[in-house]
Amino acid sequence: xxxxxxxxxxxxxxxxxxxxxxxxxxxxxxxxxxxxxxxxxxxxxxxxxxxxxxxxxxxxxxxxxxxxxxxxxxxxxxxxxxxxxxxxxxxxxxxxxxxxxxxxxxxxxxxxxxxxxxxxxxxxxxxxxxxxxxxxxxxxxxxxxxxxxxxxxxxxxxxxxxxxxxxxxxxxxxxxxxxxxxxxxxxxxx
Numbered sequence: 001x002x003x004x005x006x007x008x009x010x011x012x013x014x015x016x017x018x019x020x021x022x023x024x025x026x027x028x029x030x031x032x033x034x035x036x037x038x039x040x041x042x043x044x045x046x047x048x049x050x051x052x053x054x055x056x057x058x059x060x061x062x063x064x065x066x067x068x069x070x071x072x073x074x075x076x077x078x079x080x081x082x083x084x085x086x087x088x089x090x091x092x093x094x095x096x097x098x099x100x101x102x103x104x105x106x107x108x109x110x111x112x113x114x115x116x117x118x119x120x121x122x123x124x125x126x127x128x129x130x131x132x133x134x135x136x137x138x139x140x141x142x143x144x145x146x147x148x149x150x151x152x153x154x155x156x157x158x159x160x161x162x163x164x165x166x167x168x169x170x171x172x173x174x175x176x177x178x179x180x181x182x183x184x185x186x187x188x189x190x
Contacts, residue, residue, distance in 0.1 A: 003181070003183075004180055005180075006178070006180060007038045007041050007180060008038070008041070008045075009177055009178035010042070010045060010177050011045075012041040012042060012044060012045065013044050013045060015036070015041075021051075022047060022050065022051075025040070033184075034184060037091070037182060038087070038181060038182050039053075039087065039091070039170070039174070040054070042174075042177050043173075056166060057166070060072070060159075060166050061073075061163075065155075065156070066152070066153060066155060066159065067156060067159050067160060067163070069099055070096065070099040070100055071122060071125060072159075072163050073092050073095040073096045074105075074109050074113070074125075075125065075126065075160065075167065076088060076163070076167045077092045077093055077106065077109035077110055077113075078126050078130055078133075079164055079167035079171060080092060080167060080171055081110050081111065081112075081113070082130055082133040082134050083168065083171040083172070083175070084175075085170075085171035085174050086180075087171075087174040087179045087180065088167060088170060088171055090181035090186060091181050091182070091185050093106035093107065093109065093110050093185075094106065094186075096109055098188060109126075113126045113130070120150045121150040121151055121152070124146055124147055125147065125150075125152070125160055128143055128146070128147060128164075129160070131143065132161065132164045132165075133164060133168055147160070
């Protein structure tokens with residue numbers, strides 16, 4: 001049975017009515033990816049918030065960091081696994097497959113990151129990710145020390161925590177709006 005046909009249970013505006021800067025972004029997405037990510041379409045209900053969302057996403061996921069792009073995508077999938085966020089599991093699982101070249105890694109991250117053969121650094125980061133998502137009130141100095149013990153700096157720990165926090169926000173918006181992933185993500189890197 002296929003997923004529902006809607007992008008968001010709240011509906012999305014017609015792209016032709018969006019501000020010119022957003023129409024440019026829609027065109028770039030269509031040209032580069034072949035589609036506009038449904039998260040953009042959903043957030044286009046509030047154009048200013050869409051711009052803020054894109055700016056924050058770009059800063060967290062694409063800026064210089066001690067965390068690799070693959071590690072940040074793995075974090076997104078583990079957060080989404082804990083939250084059972086369908087949209088982000090599918091979209092970021094595809095990114096993990098693409099960045100790792102491993103068609104199984106995205107599913108391991110989605111179902112149980114502990115079954116994946118990860119190095120000590122990645123294991124510690126993803127265990128921290130799970131804990132910060134599921135029991136944030138239990139994070140303490142021992143958790144930060146464990147991350148330092150595998151080589152993370154204070155800047156890296158900040159980036160890790162911010163990535164976890166961002167995807168918890170994103171997951172909750174996706175769940176609240178019943179956002180569906182683009183079908184293209186299901187087929188990527190298979």
